[in-house]
Structure formats: structure tokens, C-alpha cells
Amino acid sequence: xxxxxxxxxxxxxxxxxxxxxxxxxxxxxxxxxxxxxxxxxxxxxxxxxxxxxxxxxxxxxxxxxxxxxxxxxxxxxxxxxxxxxxxxxxxxxxxxxxxxxxxxxxxxxxxxxxxxxxxxxxxxxxxxxxxxxxxxxxxxxxxxxxxxxxxxxxxxxxxxxxxxxxxxxxxxxxxxxxxxxxxxxxxxxxxxxxxxxxxxxxxxxxxxxxxxxxxxxxxxxxxxxxxx
Ligand code: 6PG
Numbered sequence: 001x002x003x004x005x006x007x008x009x010x011x012x013x014x015x016x017x018x019x020x021x022x023x024x025x026x027x028x029x030x031x032x033x034x035x036x037x038x039x040x041x042x043x044x045x046x047x048x049x050x051x052x053x054x055x056x057x058x059x060x061x062x063x064x065x066x067x068x069x070x071x072x073x074x075x076x077x078x079x080x081x082x083x084x085x086x087x088x089x090x091x092x093x094x095x096x097x098x099x100x101x102x103x104x105x106x107x108x109x110x111x112x113x114x115x116x117x118x119x120x121x122x123x124x125x126x127x128x129x130x131x132x133x134x135x136x137x138x139x140x141x142x143x144x145x146x147x148x149x150x151x152x153x154x155x156x157x158x159x160x161x162x163x164x165x166x167x168x169x170x171x172x173x174x175x176x177x178x179x180x181x182x183x184x185x186x187x188x189x190x191x192x193x194x195x196x197x198x199x200x201x202x203x204x205x206x207x208x209x210x211x212x213x214x215x216x217x218x219x220x221x222x223x224x225x226x227x228x
Contacts, residue, residue, distance in 0.1 A: 008218045010225045014188035017219045018047035021186055028129050029057055036120060038067045038130030040141060041080030044186045045133050049087040059094045063120060066098040067130060068141035071106055071168035099170045106159035106168040114156030121179060130180040134187045138195040138205025142169030150206060174209060183212040190223040197227035
């Protein structure tokens with residue numbers, strides 16, 4: 001189904017979402033010399049990374065980047081980049097850009113990541129695809145409801161204070177996420193159903209505000225789609 005340049009595909013299980021997302025990404029990699037691939041944290045995207053790591057893919061033309069990061073050391077168990085390194089990157093060397101969370105201040109890490117991303121994008125990769133998840137509150141990346149990052153109009157990376165977790169997060173801005181040609185939302189479980197339905201009804205939760213140059217595709221399981 002398509003609505004407003006946004007497509008929805010519904011699958012029986014999260015496993016099927018991961019398989020379809022891995023298929024789409026594999027196809028994108030195979031059909032473009034240079035691909036900029038944005039990666040989200042979270043358990044639903046995690047399943048896709050494991051499938052991609054097991055597939056026989058030539059990663060030579062791919063640059064991956066972390067769409068958001070917790071303000072913890074890079075090797076911390078909670079760090080998204082640690083999860084990426086222990087899943088996707090087990091398949092071999094893949095270019096990867098992630099915020100340097102060893103720096104003193106989140107703002108310094110965010111502005112350094114902004115510079116790096118702008119430099120990457122100025123090299124004009126032939127294609128940009130981003131994988132995102134969504135929380136039960138409708139957040140995506142670390143764009144949480146009610147946080148200052150939601151009103152930022154820059155194309156870059158932001159330090160975003162998240163009162164819900166009483167912590168800093170680093171996140172791509174909406175402007176940076178919008179630079180993708182294709183964005184895939186991987187959303188599974190009944191816990192997400194209310195947010196999915198609220199977004200489909202037009203409520204402006206953060207995940208519903210993400211745009212892309214060509215298409216935004218929501219890959220949902222039956223639980224997440226159960227209130228549509
Ligand atoms: C993070 C993620 C976050 C995640 C969603 C969905 O740092 O946690 O980037 O945006 O993608 O919360 O996570 P689940 O798929 O685990 O529900």
C-alpha cells in the first residue's frame with residue numbers, strides 16, 4: 001500500500017521483515033557502485049544485520065554510518081556501534097562512520113560527525129539508503145518526542161538531551177535523514193501498533209516525519225500493523 005510517498009508492507013513475523021530488508025539492501029548494493037547505508041540501533045534492525053553478514057555481499061562500494069548513538073563509550077554493551085561491529089561487521093571490513101563518544105562533550109562529537117557526514121555526502125555516493133527502527137513512543141534514531149532535536153532544521157548530527165532516559169543521545173537530524181533516496185522502517189511487535197496507527201492517522205510523531213528522496217517503506221509485522 002502507498003500513501004503520501006510512503007509504502008507499507010505487512011509480514012507475518014519479524015523474521016520475515018528482516019529477510020525482506022536484507023533482500024532490499026542486497027539488491028541496492030548489487031545495483032550501485034557506491035552506496036551510503038545508514039544503520040539504526042535496536043533489536044529489529046539487529047536481525048537484518050545478522051542476515052546481511054551471512055549473505056555473500058561485496059561491501060567494497062558501501063559506506064555505512066550510525067544514524068544515532070547513545071552517549072556511552074564505543075565498546076559499551078549499550079552502544080549501537082558495538083552492536084553493528086558484532087553483527088554486520090563480522091562479515092569483514094566495511095567502511096563505517098560512527099560518532100566518537102570518547103570526546104568530552106556530546107556537542108563536540110555531534111559537530112565532528114556532521115563534518116564527516118557532509119564530507120561523505122559531498123563525494124556524492126551514487127545512492128543512499130537508510131534503515132531505521134521505531135520505538136513504542138514513535139521515536140526514530142534518537143529523535144524522541146518533545147526533545148529539542150525535533151525542531152532542528154540543519155542537515156547534520158545533533159546532541160539531543162532525552163529527559164525520558166535522563167541522558168544525552170547523538171542523532172541524525174531530520175534534514176540528514178531526508179538525504180536518503182530510500183528509507184526502510186523495520187517495525188515489529190504489538191507494542192508499536194499504537195504509534196504506527198497514530199502516524200497512519202496523521203499524527204506527527206517523529207518517525208512519521210522522516211522523508212526520503214524516492215520512497216519511505218514501512219516493513220511491519222502483523223503485531224505492529226494490528227491497529228491499522
Ligand atoms: C536506538 C535506536 C532506536 C531503535 C528503536 C527501535 O538507539 O535505540 O536507534 O531508534 O531503532 O528504538 O528499537 P527496537 O527495534 O529494539 O524496538
